[in-house]
Amino acid sequence: MLITSYNPTQLGDTLIAILRPDTAEQKIETHANVTRISDVATGETLGYNFFDVSKTLGTLDVNGQIKLTADQVAKLNDLLTANDFDADLVVDLTPKFVVGHVDSAEAHPKSDHLQITKTNVGTDTDLQIVSGSPNMQADILVVVAKVGAMMPDGLIIWPGELRGVESDGMIVSGRELQLPHAPQHPGAMILPADYQAVGEPFDFDRAQTLFTA
Incomplete structure (x- = not known):
């Protein structure tokens, strides 16, 4: 699952990526411009915040949910790897x-x-x-x-x-x-x-x- 949103009027140049529902206990790790939120009990990634994301993806002319292409997801996975996180984003192009x-x-x-x-x-x-x-x-x-x-x-x-x-x-x-x-x-x-x-x-x-x- 990969749900992404970009709301520059409220959050600035930050992409929110959600992989799983919230859990009661969460761990937050920040490396450079990437924050990972994970489930304390299982270690699974719940989501990421990508700050200054336009440096990675270029200008995003969106205010709300954004459907990322396979190429954009690959660039974000490269950014995760560069910041010592697992590249665990999977592109999801199926209509919802x-x-x-x-x-x-x-x-x-x-x-x-x-x-x-x-x-x-x-x-x-x-x-x-x-x-x-x-x-x-x-x-x-x-x-x-x-x-x-x-x-x-x-x-x-x-x-x-x-x-x-x-x-x-x-x-x-x-x-x-x-x-x-x-x-x-x-x-x-x-x-x-x-x-x-x-x-x-x-x-x-x-x-x-x-x-x-």
């Missing part, structure tokens, strides 16, 4: 917001408002996603934020559980995607049946006119 089809939706056994869905995202295995959307039902076309997605508000989607049931991803609303004129109330965004093929990366540009004023 995709069109999905809810094949089934069943009531959660421990909740009166959650539903357990089996959602097809174009892979061999459906995703099990627990949803609290009041309009959730079977046989609808939706947008799925897969594990590793960063929402527009900065929330990262990790594997989790809701009342004891595993959930791998999130079925999202237009409001959560911050689409123009999206309804400002809870509920999954249901796409027209022929809007996009299941498994395709969600077309954010096209979606700017999905809702009318």
